[in-house]
Amino acid sequence: MRLWISCRRYDDKRPVRRLTLTIAHDSFPPTRRVILKGTVTVALTSLGNIPLAFVPALAAANGKYPEAAFKAKNEADAIKLLYGKTADPSDKVKLDAPEIAENGAVVPVSVSSTLTDVTSISILVSENPNTLAASYKIPAGTMPSVANRLKMAKTSNVIAIVEAGGKLYSATKEVKVTVGGCGG
Numbered sequence: 490m491r492l493w494i495s496c497r498r499y500d501d502k503r504p505v506r507r508l509t510l511t512i513a514h515d516s517f518p519p520t521r522r523v524i525l526k527g528t529v530t531v532a533l534t535s536l537g538n539i540p541l542a543f544v545p546a547l548a549a550a551n552g553k554y555p556e557a558a559f560k561a562k563n564e565a566d567a568i569k570l571l572y573g574k575t576a577d578p579s580d581k582v583k584l585d586a587p588e589i590a591e592n593g594a595v596v597p598v599s600v601s602s603t604l605t606d607v608t609s610i611s612i613l614v615s616e617n618p619n620t621l622a623a624s625y626k627i628p629a630g631t632m633p634s635v636a637n638r639l640k641m642a643k644t645s646n647v648i649a650i651v652e653a654g655g656k657l658y659s660a661t662k663e664v665k666v667t668v669g670g671c672g673g
Contacts, residue, residue, distance in 0.1 A: 559621050564613045564648055567621040568657070571611060576650050576657035579604075584649040584660040590641065593666040599636035600660075604653035607633035616645030641666050 561567035568576060581603045590596040600610050610633060611624040617640075625635050633651065641647075644665045651658045 555621075555624060558624070559619060561620055562618070564615050564620050567613055568611075568650060571621065571624060572650070572652060572657055574657055576659035579651075579658035579660065582649055582651045582658050582660040584647065584662050586647050586662050586664050588663075589665045589667060591667055593641045593643070596639045596641050596647075596664060596666070597636070598639050598647055599634070600649040600651070601632075601634035602651045602653065602658070604633065604651060604658060607651055607653045609650075609652040610635050611650040612637060612639065613648040613650065614639060614641055614645050615648065617642050 555571050558567050558570040561570055565575075568574075583601045583603075585599045585601075586596065598612060600612060602610070606629075607627050608629075609624065609626050612622045612635075613620050614622050622639050623635070623637050627633050633653075639647070641664060644663070646661050646663050649660045
């Protein structure tokens with residue numbers, strides 16, 4: 490391969506001298522395009538050998554979506570649409586939320602339970618325009634614990650509903666939302 494380089498003077502249009510640069514290749518030149526094509530080919534080929542174990546989890550996540558429950562305007566309707574029954578207060582449901590939230594846009598809430606055979610956990614905010622904030626299906630054999638950051642319109646009760654063994658259990662906590670973090 491030969492490469493010609495011409496040098497010209499600023500005020501003259503004819504070449505002053507011409508340099509010749511010769512590059513010899515002993516093997517195939519590794520250009521960026523060839524390397525990328527090889528990398529993509531290896532990656533796509535190796536994907537065919539990976540067992541897709543997450544497919545059942547995706548199928549379970551795409552179950553029936555409780556759209557009507559998420560549109561409910563009060564907690565009684567949301568619980569009735571989601572579960573079809575009422576919940577009893579229980580000390581085995583732990584609801585962790587701040588007493589005072591300085592920013593109503595980001596309120597950290599976590600729910601855990603010591604109950605056995607938990608199948609779902611839901612979080613409701615009674616004064617929000619749509620009461621049901623989150624609902625989780627808990628697969629068998631997993632720890633019944635969820636955490637979320639909720640948006641709260643104003644000071645309100647946060648209600649955690651845990652379904653275990655076909656019964657509903659609940660815990661409630663009032664969270665005060667302040668404007669600008671000044672309390673009140």
